[in-house]
Amino acid sequence: MLKRLLLGGLAVAALGAVGFAIYAYKPALAPVTADQHAGFDPALVEQGRILASAGYCATCHTAEGGAPYAGNYPIATGFGTIYSTNLTPDMETGIGTWSQAAFRRAMHEGVDREGNHLFPAFPYNHFTKMTDADIDAVYAYIMTDVAPVKTEQKANELPFPLNLRVLQAGWKLLFVNFGAYQPDPAHSEAWNRGAYLAEGVTHCGACHTPRNALGAEDSSQVFAGAEIDRWIAPALTAANPSAVPWTAPEFKSYLAKGVTTYHGVAAGPMGPVVHDGVRALPEADLDALAVYLADIVGATPDDPAQSPVVLASLHNNLPDPQYRRAEGERLYATACAACHYNAAQIAQGRPDLGINSATNLDTPNNLIHVMLDGVSAPEGIAGVVMPGFRHALNDSEITAIAAYLRDKRAGKPAWPDLAATVADLRANGPVAH
Numbered sequence: 001m002l003k004r005l006l007l008g009g010l011a012v013a014a015l016g017a018v019g020f021a022i023y024a025y026k027p028a029l030a031p032v033t034a035d036q037h038a039g040f041d042p043a044l045v046e047q048g049r050i051l052a053s054a055g056y057c058a059t060c061h062t063a064e065g066g067a068p069y070a071g072n073y074p075i076a077t078g079f080g081t082i083y084s085t086n087l088t089p090d091m092e093t094g095i096g097t098w099s100q101a102a103f104r105r106a107m108h109e110g111v112d113r114e115g116n117h118l119f120p121a122f123p124y125n126h127f128t129k130m131t132d133a134d135i136d137a138v139y140a141y142i143m144t145d146v147a148p149v150k151t152e153q154k155a156n157e158l159p160f161p162l163n164l165r166v167l168q169a170g171w172k173l174l175f176v177n178f179g180a181y182q183p184d185p186a187h188s189e190a191w192n193r194g195a196y197l198a199e200g201v202t203h204c205g206a207c208h209t210p211r212n213a214l215g216a217e218d219s220s221q222v223f224a225g226a227e228i229d230r231w232i233a234p235a236l237t238a239a240n241p242s243a244v245p246w247t248a249p250e251f252k253s254y255l256a257k258g259v260t261t262y263h264g265v266a267a268g269p270m271g272p273v274v275h276d277g278v279r280a281l282p283e284a285d286l287d288a289l290a291v292y293l294a295d296i297v298g299a300t301p302d303d304p305a306q307s308p309v310v311l312a313s314l315h316n317n318l319p320d321p322q323y324r325r326a327e328g329e330r331l332y333a334t335a336c337a338a339c340h341y342n343a344a345q346i347a348q349g350r351p352d353l354g355i356n357s358a359t360n361l362d363t364p365n366n367l368i369h370v371m372l373d374g375v376s377a378p379e380g381i382a383g384v385v386m387p388g389f390r391h392a393l394n395d396s397e398i399t400a401i402a403a404y405l406r407d408k409r410a411g412k413p414a415w416p417d418l419a420a421t422v423a424d425l426r427a428n429g430p431v432a433h
Contacts, residue, residue: 024169026115029105031097037089040140048141051134053280054201055127059272061087069142070094070149075121076229078215080158082121090148103139104132110172117168119156120176120215129181129200175216187295194292197285202278207233207269223296230425231268232365234357238298241362243355243410247304248287248294255279256286259381262304264351264358267370271379328404331397335389354409364402364415368422371398373430390430395422 052058061084063072071086089096095103095113102113110124111117118124127135161167172178181200183192198204209217210226218224225235234240244262253259258266258274266274278289340353353359358366374388389398399419406412415421 024117024166026105026109026111026117028115029099029102029113031113032099034089034091034096036099037096037143040144044137044140045144046141047134048137048139049145050280050282051201052138052141053276054197054278054285055138055203056273056277057087057138059276060084066151067147067149069146070151072151072154077121078211079162080156082119082156082158083154084121085153086149086151087142088146088149089143090150093150093153094148095142096148100136100139104135107135107138109178110168110176117165117172119158119165119168120171123203123206125176125217126200126203126206128176128178129196131180134201171214171216175214175219188291190288190291191295193285194288194290197281197289198292202273202289204236207273208236227363227365229269230365230428231270231369232361232363233269234361236293236297240297241360242357243360244304245300245302246294246297247299247301248290250304251293252286252290255281255289256283257381258379259351259384262351262355264356265375265379265381265384267375267379268366271376275378326400326404326408327397328400328402329408331393331401332404335393336401339386353405359405359410360412364406364418364421365425367402367405368398368425369429371401372426390426395419395426398422398426 058068060073060075061069061071063070063074063084066072067088069087071084073084075082075084086094088094091097098106098113105111106113106118106122107124107127107130109128110120110122156163181196184195187195205217205222207228208223208225210221210224212218223236224239226233234242240246242263246263250260250263253261254263254266255274255278258271258279278286281289336353340351356367358364358370361367370386370388371393372388372390375384375386393401396419399422402422403414403418406415
């Protein structure tokens, strides 16, 4: 009897393995020649350029100091480092031999031209929602306007068996819902356009959704916020901790200009998302994204300028003629207050740090990053640069200022292990993006 059960179990396992192999198998698609890339409509190519920017393709496919789209950008994961591939139309080391069908399959199914499963560092779980027409436009742009570059692909640094691409088929089976975005009839056309862009093209959830132990986005906590590159991507839901509620106009300003009056500037990993990415979208699409994001965050029609929190914070930020006894307040007055002290400064893109999102998050990472390394010209708002204090203030002084802002200005509970966080971020930064 035991022998029969064992044989039966082995038979079931064998059948399962065969079934999985059949499911996982993807055939190679025929290559194309360089002359088959010609003849795309210029309007289609331009549409593809905009979509590629909005999906920040170049950001993830361009190594520091490397040619655009030539790959080898390191993507650190919890399982090892993955290096992005050469997305230029080079015929030997890029995707020059890929047909339109091969490109569609990679975007929709996460499978390359040769039939290999792609690692989910490439967000095909979002790009699957894109229409064929939009994917074809991106293909036309890459094949027409991106210069072919020969590169030597760096090997991924993944341990066995995680480096086996066939296992990605199982990962997809567990965690990916394939198929184009389906409009929700309960919402407006603008809302649905914004959802299509946020969930598909711009793949906001890739950074703003926490991941499970296997590296997949947690479908039960979509847009609930997550840590990325030691920065915090805040929740885009009602759980967002901002002192002043987000509104559609605030979202649009953030996406179009990289700054809002009441929430701060786009820095760290969010900098290129805005400045090299979504701001390329036409105004109607930015409006649609703002409508969608405002809805999922639970925005109200209230005017933030009249918020009691805003008015109280501006009052608390007035220069105090009396001697400041606390070290953090003294240091703030010396190093920070000249640019962060009144409504006029806020209007110029220098946020009030009492209501700034970074000061109100549950962890101090974003605030500490900006204090240490500032906001560079490619980040934030055009014409406004914040210096970093990495070499001017020591850990104790950075900690004192952050503690003062958290306590006296934001009125929030103290961050635990603040000094240790400051030391860690100083020792492990700045992170290049």
